[in-house]
Amino acid sequence: MTEDEREFGFATRALHAGTPPDPTTGSRALPIYQTAAYVFGSTEQAAELFALRSYGHIYSRISNPTVAAFEERMASLEGGLGAVAYSSGLAAQLCMILALAEAGDHIVCTQNVYGGTVTQLSVTVKRMGIETTFVPAEDLDAVRNAIRPNTKLLFVETIGNPSGVVPDLRAFASLAHDTGIPLAVDNTFATPYLCRPIELGADLVVHSATKFINGHGTSIGGVLIESGTFPWGSGRFPLLSTASPGYHQKVFTETFGEYAFLMRARAEVLRDVGAQMAPMDAWLMLLGLETLAVRMDRYVQNAREVAAFLEKRPEVAWVRTPTLGSIFTFGLRGGRDAARRFIDGLELWSHLANVGDSKSLVIHPASTTHSQLSDGELRKAGVEPESIRLSVGLEDVDDLVWDLGNALERAASQ
Amino acid sequence: MILTTPSQRRELLAGSRRIAVVGASPKPLRPSYTVFSYLRRQPEYEVAPINPAIEEIDGVEAFPSLAKYAAVHGAPDVVDVFRKPSDVVGVVNEAIVAGTKAIWFQYGVINDEAIALADSAGMDVVVDRCMKVEHARFRGGLSTSGLNSGVITARWRGSSK
Numbered sequence: 076m077t078e079d080e081r082e083f084g085f086a087t088r089a090l091h092a093g094t095p096p097d098p099t100t101g102s103r104a105l106p107i108y109q110t111a112a113y114v115f116g117s118t119e120q121a122a123e124l125f126a127l128r129s130y131g132h133i134y135s136r137i138s139n140p141t142v143a144a145f146e147e148r149m150a151s152l153e154g155g156l157g158a159v160a161y162s163s164g165l166a167a168q169l170c171m172i173l174a175l176a177e178a179g180d181h182i183v184c185t186q187n188v189y190g191g192t193v194t195q196l197s198v199t200v201k202r203m204g205i206e207t208t209f210v211p212a213e214d215l216d217a218v219r220n221a222i223r224p225n226t227k228l229l230f231v232e233t234i235g236n237p238s239g240v241v242p243d244l245r246a247f248a249s250l251a252h253d254t255g256i257p258l259a260v261d262n263t264f265a266t267p268y269l270c271r272p273i274e275l276g277a278d279l280v281v282h283s284a285t286k287f288i289n290g291h292g293t294s295i296g297g298v299l300i301e302s303g304t305f306p307w308g309s310g311r312f313p314l315l316s317t318a319s320p321g322y323h324q325k326v327f328t329e330t331f332g333e334y335a336f337l338m339r340a341r342a343e344v345l346r347d348v349g350a351q352m353a354p355m356d357a358w359l360m361l362l363g364l365e366t367l368a369v370r371m372d373r374y375v376q377n378a379r380e381v382a383a384f385l386e387k388r389p390e391v392a393w394v395r396t397p398t399l400g401s402i403f404t405f406g407l408r409g410g411r412d413a414a415r416r417f418i419d420g421l422e423l424w425s426h427l428a429n430v431g432d433s434k435s436l437v438i439h440p441a442s443t444t445h446s447q448l449s450d451g452e453l454r455k456a457g458v459e460p461e462s463i464r465l466s467v468g469l470e471d472v473d474d475l476v477w478d479l480g481n482a483l484e485r486a487a488s489q
Numbered sequence: 490m491i492l493t494t495p496s497q498r499r500e501l502l503a504g505s506r507r508i509a510v511v512g513a514s515p516k517p518l519r520p521s522y523t524v525f526s527y528l529r530r531q532p533e534y535e536v537a538p539i540n541p542a543i544e545e546i547d548g549v550e551a552f553p554s555l556a557k558y559a560a561v562h563g564a565p566d567v568v569d570v571f572r573k574p575s576d577v578v579g580v581v582n583e584a585i586v587a588g589t590k591a592i593w594f595q596y597g598v599i600n601d602e603a604i605a606l607a608d609s610a611g612m613d614v615v616v617d618r619c620m621k622v623e624h625a626r627f628r629g630g631l632s633t634s635g636l637n638s639g640v641i642t643a644r645w646r647g648s649s650k
Contacts, residue, residue: 080494083641093632096645103643120530128523129530130630138634146635157636323518330520332596332619334636341634 085152085268086368093147094361107358108140126323127330127342137346141354145361149288149298152267152364153280156303157337159345160296160357164263164283165195166350167297171259171281173348174340175312176227178204183221183228185212185242186455187235188261190445193456209455212242215250222254227312228279229256233272234264236430238457239395239403248276257305263287264400264430268371278305286431290363290370294356299340303333315339321347370433370469374401377475378467384476390483392461402430404440406461413486414439414461420482423474424465435468435475491604491614495639499627501591501613502620505566506535509558509589511580512571513538515546521571522546524595524621528569531624537562555580555587564588569620571595577603585610593620 083091094105113132115121123129132138146158161167176182184196186209196207208221212231222229229251231242244260251258257278262270266287272280282288284296307315308328315335318324321343327335345351352360378401385394385405390413397403407413418426424437428444438444441460445453453460467475492498513525515538529536529549538546541553552558555568568584570577570593577594581603584592591613594604599617607614615623625631631638 080496081641088641091641091643092637095640095642098629098646101645123526123530126517128526130625130633132633140633143633143635147632147637150635150637151639155637157631157634159635325518330518330523332520334622337634337636 088151089148089268089364089367092151093144105141105144105358105361107354109354110139111135127325127338135354136349136351137341139351139354139357141361142352142357145352145357145364146298148361148364149267149282149284150300152271152367153262153300154267154271154273154302155280155300156333158298158300159337159340160284160298160352160360161345162297162350162352163295164261164281164285164297165191166348167281167283167299168192168261169195169200170340170344170348170350171279171299172200172205172228174336174344175257175307175314176205177314179225180205181223181226182207182230183218183226184209184230185218185232185235185240186210187212187238187240187457188230188232189236190440190448190456192232192261193452194447211455212240215243215246218247219250219254222250222256226254226256228259230259230261232261232264233270234397234399234402235457236264236402239397240457241398244270244272244275244277248278251278252276255309255311264402266367266371266400268368269375269399273300273302278302284360285429287367287371287374288363288431289360290366290431290433291359292429292432292434294353294359296352296356296360298352301336301340303337305336307335319343371401373469374467377401377469377472378403378465380472381465381467381475381479384479388480388483390487401467402464403467404458404462404464406459406463407483407486409461409486411441411460414463415442417463417482417486420485421478422481423470423478424482430464430466432466433469435470436466438464440464491608491616495626497613498615498618498623501567501615502624502627505591506533507562507564507566508534508536508569508620509539509552509555509565509567509587510536510569510571511539511555513540513546513551514571515543520595520619524569524571524619527621528624535562539568555583555589559587564590567591567593567620569593569595570598572598574598574600574603578606581607581610584612591615593618595619 150158210217248258259279260272260277263283280300316328327339331338382396392406392408394405424435514521538551543551577600592607593615626638
């Protein structure tokens with residue numbers, strides 16, 4: 076059996092996919108190609124590159140060798156055809172939308188999603204003329220009824236943030252496909268180690284790579300992965316199946332076949348939006364991915380032990396134990412004020428607006444990440460005023476519960 | 490033999506020199522032009538268009554048939570087919586007469602009768618794949634665009650491969 080017929084396992088691909096030894100030097104670690112542009116071999120070669128008839132780099136706003144290695148590794152881990160990296164998760168999401176929708180189009184999104192996603196769709200994307208209907212993730216009939224003839228995308232999160240709701244992705248995929256639209260999944264909280272939406276029928280996957288993928292809280296980034304199996308040439312997606320005024324009148328579905336969506340997401344959308352990932356950031360993301368499998372096992376183990384500890388504490392009103400992953404919420408009997416006192420009493424847990432770091436993190440969503448939402452919207456998003464969100468890290472779990480216990484006592488005694 | 494594994498395709502691409510592109514178009518937006526244009530820039534290949542409606546593409550002489558091609562260049566190593574599936578049994582018959590070693594049916598060019606005919610004539614057969622994409626998969630081209638090449642290796646093949 077030769078090397079390319081073997082189906083390598085997840086941890087092996089997390090270490091090797093996209094990074095064979097550097098072809099020029101044999102360097103084992105991936106070089107950081109810190110360059111803005113690339114010299115053409117000839118005017119003829121330059122013309123072929125610009126016409127997308129040959130492979131190679133032109134300008135790092137469109138592609139870069141270090142960033143491409145990260146993209147290929149993410150495509151491999153998610154089981155996709157390819158990937159495009161962006162400067163943040165929200166940039167990846169916006170560019171995904173711009174690759175398939177335009178003014179007059181419509182999106183259906185579940186309501187238990189990241190507050191930043193709600194704002195992006197309901198304010199910024201709406202101003203661009205693309206409207207979004209938010210529906211409950213657990214009500215498939217409502218999802219089906221919200222899909223219109225001009226709907227171009229069904230969008231869900233693997234694990235609702237911070238509600239923890241896990242939708243039935245297979246059911247969402249068949250519902251989307253029955254109506255001729257793709258299913259996009261934000262897989263940030265699960266990572267491809269815990270869930271691979273494409274295997275469950277999804278067509279597009281987006282990540283905030285800032286979280287578990289980077290794993291160390293060192294840089295902001297996003298990535299979009301596509302399955303390569305969605306029929307973009309059906310007629311419902313003229314941006315992909317009619318002559319593009321943005322790219323030499325190319326018809327992406329005719330010229331690139333299964334690569335049509337990814338080519339448009341890069342050659343037109345990334346080029347025009349300019350939200351590319353930096354080479355240094357891609358290098359940090361790749362380094363993070365090398366340990367994703369071992370980190371996820373420990374995150375999940377620590378999260379279970381922390382949740383079990385909280386469930387036994389008299390100060391705790393409820394714990395929404397994680398069904399998947401290491402991010403979950405709990406509420407204190409003392410409500411909103413006790414939640415604030417609790418956070419201020421912590422020593423080891425970092426109080427900040429992020430998740431998926433190696434360090435354990437804590438935040439009060441109602442006064443921070445979700446503070447732009449009304450009380451009604453908060454409840455729709457599965458956030459109570461007293462909710463505290465934990466992102467359990469890799470510290471010794473005894474130290475984590477020691478700190479939580481102390482802060483609970485301090486919050487209750489005041 | 491019908492080639493189904495990546496290493497079989499890698500071997501075919503590495504072991505071939507003369508490629509005849511049946512149905513190559515001079516129109517820049519056509520997939521056949523893109524593939525022709527890519528392949529003819531690879532130093533290891535000699536590529537010719539087979540199309541009775543044209544004289545040449547970008548200065549490369551076109552031949553009206555595989556027979557006329559073979560009369561000048563000898564048997565092609567690979568015949569790369571861009572034609573309607575309903576037309577390709579005839580292409581296979583021509584390829585057999587021309588002594589072709591392998592036939593490559595591009596995306597969507599799927600005709601079971603033509604596949605069986607080529608296979609029973611002893612040709613290597615690739616179906617529903619793009620020759621440009623497969624070449625790029627093994628030579629790093631796909632990887633430059635963040636595409637999943639499926640290649641996992643810790644062996645240094647050097648810049649010349």
